[in-house]
Every structure is written in C-alpha cells, then in structure tokens.
Amino acid sequence: MLRFVDAKYSNQQLMQWKERVTDGIPYWRGRxxxxxxxxxxxDGSGVGIGVPDLDAVRGDxxxxxxxxxxxxxxxxxxxxSI
Incomplete structure (x- = not known):
C-alpha cells in the first residue's frame, strides 16, 4: 500500500536550518x-547532526x-559511526 503524507518541514526550511547549524560550528567548537x-x-522531518557524544550536547x-x-x-x- 502506498501512502502519501505531508513533510513536517519544507525543503526550504530544512536547508535554512541546516545552514544555521553549519554556520554555528565555530560556536560549538569554542564550547x-x-x-x-x-x-x-x-523525509522532511528535521535536521540531522552528527556528534561524538549525544548525551552531553542534546539539551544544548x-x-x-x-x-x-x-x-x-x-x-x-x-x-x-561510533
């Protein structure tokens, strides 16, 4: 069965947020x-971020x-992958 659903975010929104995270890399490295x-x-559900220690940074x-x-x-x- 094929089912179509709307994405949570548009591609434009995702690319803006991805760019915001990427631009913030120096900020995070400083911390x-x-x-x-x-x-x-x-699938339009959000932005993926690869980090070594998930628990230490998730809240921030x-x-x-x-x-x-x-x-x-x-x-x-x-x-x-770790």
Missing part, C-alpha cells in the same frame, strides 16, 4: 562540541535550534 556533519532529513543543541526537530547521530570527528 568543546565537535559537530562532524549536518544534513536535511530526506535542542535549546539553541528550537523549534526545529533535530536527529542526533553518534559520529566521530571524521563523520564515521
């Missing part, structure tokens, strides 16, 4: 947070980029 990747979710990232839905993924500094 000891390594962001290794950013990506717009292809959510607070800074609210109301965007973030999908945090555990990645090392080269963007490889």
């Amino acid at each position: 000891g947070v390594w962001i290794s990747s950013t990506a717009a979710a292809v 990232l959510d607070a800074r980029y609210r109301p965007m839905t973030l999908h945090l993924v555990r990645l090392d500094s080269r963007g490889s």
